[in-house]
Amino acid sequence: MVKRKKTKSRPTQKPKKNSGFPNPKPVFFAKKPLSPIHAEGEIKLRKQVQNLSYVFNPSSIAIVGASRNPSKIGNAILRNLIHGGYSGQIYPINPNADIVENLRAYPSLSQVGKKIDCAIICIHAKDVPHALQQAAGAKIPSAVIISGGFAEIGNVHGEMQIKQIANKHDMAVIGPNCMGVLNPQNKVDSVFLPLHKMGRPGAGSISFISQSGAVGGCIVDLAGAQRVGMAKFISYGNGTVINETDLLSYLMHDEKTKSIISYIEGVNNGREFMHAASSLTRKKPLVVLKAGKTSAGSQAARSHTASLSGSAEVFSAAMEQCGAIQAQNLEELFDLAKIFEIPAFLGSKIAVLTNGGGNGVLAADAIEREHLRPSIFSAKTIKQLKKILPPTAHALNPLDIIGDADSARYEACLQLLLEDENVDAIVAIALMQTASLDSSIVNVIARAAHSGKKPIIVVSTGGEYTQLHKKILDDYGVPTFDSPSSAISALAKALKYNIYKHTKP
């Protein structure tokens, strides 16, 4: 078992402000050159981290601060759980009400008298330690503390109380000052944003950890709208008890999680984080969007410029060494979240199939820019293509099957590319605007992708009709992208990871 060093709280750390969303923590990498990180076997989870299972899969949830007032967070969370379809037991805790949202309410956690797996706490900061102590007394193994008002506004004492209680009782505590967690598999939902304002993703294989609740909310909302499934979403806020390193370690063992994306402003302990990341990437891809990279950004992240200058480069180098994939912005983070839904591939020969010439040219540009290679079709493929294509189309890559292509022509050509051994992955550009390409193209592409013969990703750019068809493809687990360049950039990063995983020492 790998021992975790106790990290002292930094004396230089200024009080954080309460943004309603979590605030950054300083990056903690040493300034001396990094020695190589070796992931020596499995990371074993200490009991407290194992107890995260109760956060994600509780058979019963208590909401401390479950209010009857619809403008309160405690009411929103209760409503979201009920209307979102959570099927476990829900115990509202409210000393001033017998019934909240048609459920029997209890004055305190200790008075429920039934097994509770997770306490969601959304009351005033000063009352949080007492509630957490009660949870410990009631043998509740996990908690999500939504409430802000701790270290981020200088209340270090309150935060230390949380830490001590949690550590003493091996409680897995998310937060404080966080936006909550989601597990779409069982509709566990402690995110306090209203369902009509922030969509929830369906069940899928991507897990997302975010230091910022706001950034997390944006990506989760996008995933919901674009039918990208998630395994878990965790806004971890101040990360007082369970931090980013713990979450990576936990998700490494989580069977539902096939890939992890993360938004991070700073990490508590760089060496531990690297160790966890390095172990994780041997099994699953990890995508990191590091914010506060520039001095302006770092300043904005309220960290000490002096002590942190240069740390962004160290972080980047460290992530590179760990085999983590770095995203440059929100769009890329979202694109990279999707790309790992395709089967792994190790070759760089990319075939492009398109029903519009210009988009094929843009794809060819992107392939070269990303240091991939255009497939050179085999003689057999070319021969077969010539039988299928109209005389005015060329059997070349990018394969432009021209604007009057229908689903049948698209499918026949796609099949030939799937069979060609000179093709490692396929970028299928489907321009939905043409009169001849009807909705059946969605089935054609999904069928080809599900054959498992080759990775296929889809590019479609356009308005409502196009978006509808993209959603269906995303729902089928075929990742779609807005442009050839974003698709091929993501594809290149997936290949880089696959090669890393395949060749790592």
Added chain:
Amino acid sequence: MVKRKKTKSRPTQKPKKNSGFPNPKPVFFAKKPLSPIHAEGEIKLRKQVQNLSYVFNPSSIAIVGASRNPSKIGNAILRNLIHGGYSGQIYPINPNADIVENLRAYPSLSQVGKKIDCAIICIHAKDVPHALQQAAGAKIPSAVIISGGFAEIGNVHGEMQIKQIANKHDMAVIGPNCMGVLNPQNKVDSVFLPLHKMGRPGAGSISFISQSGAVGGCIVDLAGAQRVGMAKFISYGNGTVINETDLLSYLMHDEKTKSIISYIEGVNNGREFMHAASSLTRKKPLVVLKAGKTSAGSQAARSHTASLSGSAEVFSAAMEQCGAIQAQNLEELFDLAKIFEIPAFLGSKIAVLTNGGGNGVLAADAIEREHLRPSIFSAKTIKQLKKILPPTAHALNPLDIIGDADSARYEACLQLLLEDENVDAIVAIALMQTASLDSSIVNVIARAAHSGKKPIIVVSTGGEYTQLHKKILDDYGVPTFDSPSSAISALAKALKYNIYKHTKP
């Protein structure tokens, strides 16, 4: 009047394939270093280019090939014109029908006997020259030839016939082998893609010229869906008569057009194009997405690699010299189309207003990356901000007014930034997911933007609720972006253009 050199057709140019969409032409820049281009006064339009007014503002349109068969392009165009709301006269030309779509049809152009401003031609290639000759005979000053089957498949003779007829009669001819044109102001619409598959943008100030019909369709569709208004859209296909240079020259004089975006694979005559671009950018911004930039892309564009290698760099340098702004991909092209809706500004001090901390950090990163500067608020602003903000929020830039901000707090802070002389432009991040930010934020931001005091652009990332509010803002002429990085990248390019325009020799 600037004389146009006749350019010989390149003997090395291979026949293009018929993709249903236009094919690339080689870039024609000399390999020797470019001598500076000086835009010596106004470009005067020759009669033939002036006649483009009849393409964009016809009081009457004839459709040669107006079919009763709904699967035919000639039927689609007729239906699109009728259902799109074009209010001028429409004359279907069809020798086999008396009535098409409830309109009286005529056997030929010469038998209409009434004034026709524009002939849209969508019949077999072999019949096109005859129809164009008839149009000339009927004194029709303009035509859009949708039909393919000319130089792109080796039918150079047919294409030369078109050129000769058009030149002889000073006809402004778009195409052949094009997707048509749009003028949202008067609902002129010769694009043959169905209305339900490709949305049409409303009236606006951006004009878009595209060598590729497919790429053009994608961007127009996006503009329609996201409520970005357009002045004109022109898919110019083979550019046989009216080419990209003519279109730039025409749009330079077009009062409705405030900015121009373009997708170009190659230009006919580099020097002429540069001259037009250089004159244009003294009045209006020009955005260029050049495809076929890499050798793979260039090969995909069916041009000779040998003769064109290196031309992309020359093209880039030439565009830089002309003050044109280069887009790297479709997303950026679309982002840059929007950015010129804001008032011009010449300073680089950017203020960021946000209701979510993480997005502010990302914005600060992007500001530094794009070589802009974060505004340092004046003492007066800071004093006023402190009165408005809750004690836990800091009066710093990025200005995080924290997650419980409502429209009133947002508006009060926005007003202070508008008044601060240390602020040159404002990036307003509005995360719609929070419970406290209601729909009135849209009015708050639009009102501030319309005050004209400072340029304001908006960042919102999210799903359906967010998209709805972004559409409203775009409809109000306040450009919205998906992420801090895309917004600030576009802002930096707008500033670069403004400085160019302000300081050009």
